Amino acid sequence: MIRGLALAMIFINHVPGNRYEVLTSKNFGFSDAAEAFVLLAGVSAALAFGKHFEARRWWAGIAGPWHRAWSLYMVHIVISVTVLGLVAAMLRFGEVPELISRDNFNRFVEDPVGVLIGLPLLLHQFGYVNILPLYVLLMLAAPLLIWAGQRRPGWLLIASITVWAVAGLTWQNLPNYPNRGGWFLNPFSWQLIFVLGILTGLALRGQRRFVPVKRGLIIAAALYASLAFLVKQVPPVDQGFYVVMKTLREAGVPFVLVDFNKGYLQLPRLLHVLSLAYLVSVSPHLRDLSASRLAWPFVVMGRQALPVFAVGTVLSFAARAALHYFDPTLTIVEDVVILGGLLALVALAWVKELSRAALGAPRPPIVIPDPHRPAPEPQRAAQI
Template sequence: MPSAPARDHRIDVVRGLALVMIFINHVPGTLFERLTSRNFGFSDAAEAFVLLAGVSAALAYGRRFSAPPWWPGVSKVWSRAWTLYLVHLLISMVALAIVASMARWSGSAQMMLQDNFRPLYQDPLGVYIGLPTMLHQFGYVNILPLYVLFLLAAPAALWLGLRRPMWVLALSVGLWVLAGVTRVNLLTYPGMNGWFLNPLAWQLLFMLGLLIGLRLKDGARLVPVHPVLVALAAVYVVMALLWVKVPAVREFLNTGMVWLSRQGAPRLITHFDKGHLEVPRLLHVLALAYLISVWPWFRARAGGVAFWALAVMGRQALAVFALGTILSFVARALRELWTLGGNTPSFAIDAAIILGGILLQLAFAALKDRLKPRPSPRDARQPVPLMAAEAPEKAAVNSPAAPPLPRSVADRP
């Protein structure tokens, strides 16, 4: 069995960058929001983080399924899933406390009327049932339930991925197509609406990451480095940038998508719905991931001082995601209190809120990183699958007769 490869710091850095963008996007209305990745292409930090979650799961747990006994590996993965479930409940209750406090003491119920908190007025008993069963998820707090489900399925996927990786890929793609074409989804309660991020579709990104991680564990690649693939990925990323940023290009290409839709092309191809991970978004995150993976400059410098802040946040991703989600609710409450006082949000206030929140997350990550036990070189392994992702933004809902909107504003929370 080959020895474990050295830690890939690129995973930590990209995950840390995604955490920063997640926090910024979860405080909507600031100028900083215009700088995040969703403004420059079809996908955003959510897709990147789920892909990296699969990679990390394979790097952390893959070898436990290479030979029996199987139960130690299963119990390790499911123990992680249990931890994520408990963190999800904690975040949900703290978010609820912040929103309820605003409703009680600020004189404004605005936060209670959005992000799926309104059912607390309409059916509180249903919400009390839905929260612990993960069937009711508040806005910005709905990524961890997705990941819990993926980790519950991960032992079987890892076992099969080590033996028949193409079977895993075929089954995953088939489920993604089924979900995209039929719009089948897991139900929610109360309110039978379906999960915001459809697990039946988003599992494809996790499984692709898992297959990538299994290959990385052996020092290989799932997709080879080839000039043609690099060129195609770069062209797609540039095309997405022009589509989003240049009105004339957007109008022309949207018209083409509408034409395809009228010719019978499935919505999975012609739209940009985040919830169902439709083709333009999927290809965009895969193209970005491929370009980053073949970028020698980034590989050589990802472990350096210049990227230390992002790397340490990426290494402590679950803790940072939890704190960042809570701080995003605090930040939104502070901005609302500021406006209730008759003030207009200013760049200085937004900068203090956003930069202060990021610094708190960085300090927390650095402290946890410093205090955690250090493994011996012989036992060093790749990072465990810490989780965060961009939680709930309202995906664009485009009718087949209307031009799709592959823009950040279509994904505004």
């Protein structure tokens, strides 16, 4: 359910300026749906492929994530070419140059050969089409991370935090081409949240929690999430918080600890998504909510995450084109493109589910232990 909700918010946020953005998580704290997406990707990888390493089926444990990485790579190339064609068509036939003048599409006009070199190498990424390259690299590293997480979870976590800290302190990143600079979502930084997801998933496979339920942790997570909410929603609190952070930076505290850069997943953003994840994980109502009819659209979207994300990305650019082409002051246009897009994604996921069932390949449930009960209930699956 949570992954489906994250995908819905990603679609909405990829159409910047629409009035439905106020309902997405980025308005209630420092992180947004992208962090949740990557965290859940790590959980899913551990749940799906950890069994192979437990049974010492080494090649299956390696081939599974790498096959997934190849699928992600192919989808990324198809999405990139499709949206490039869409924004080019709006320039040629719709007389809407705004789309191709931003989000790194203008580089194709200036240096098409360089872009054609960088695109298949994952070195050139268009705006709003840059999460799958990160996901590809993380899945390539997943076999090693899962193997290490099963044997030395503490050492893996220390190594991951070290890489995150070094990247944030020294501004290390993978290169762009033909642009200068690095990736928008720095893999050296974002690997930490993926590793935390893997360690969580491995713990769930063992019917336990990676982070135990502690009253002090619940209070700390709730306080931090509340502070982030107030900073986003109450201007005086925002101003005061900005002054505090600025003072800390001027005092020499490293940016990675007191800034909000998304690309380097700096500490305020990281703590926010982890606080939210912890609060959700200890909620006694998650299972019942996931099983409710109201949650069904998000559950089915989460089960078909890759096709939903791919089509949603293309639809988001089509929605942006529509909002530029038609009168943007007409709220009916926003309603049609946003709500219509979400309905299309739910329909896509539903059709994919029906196709899977017709082919005789039902999706096995993922059973997650309930921390509020002494023993897990295998017949009830928490769909996240």
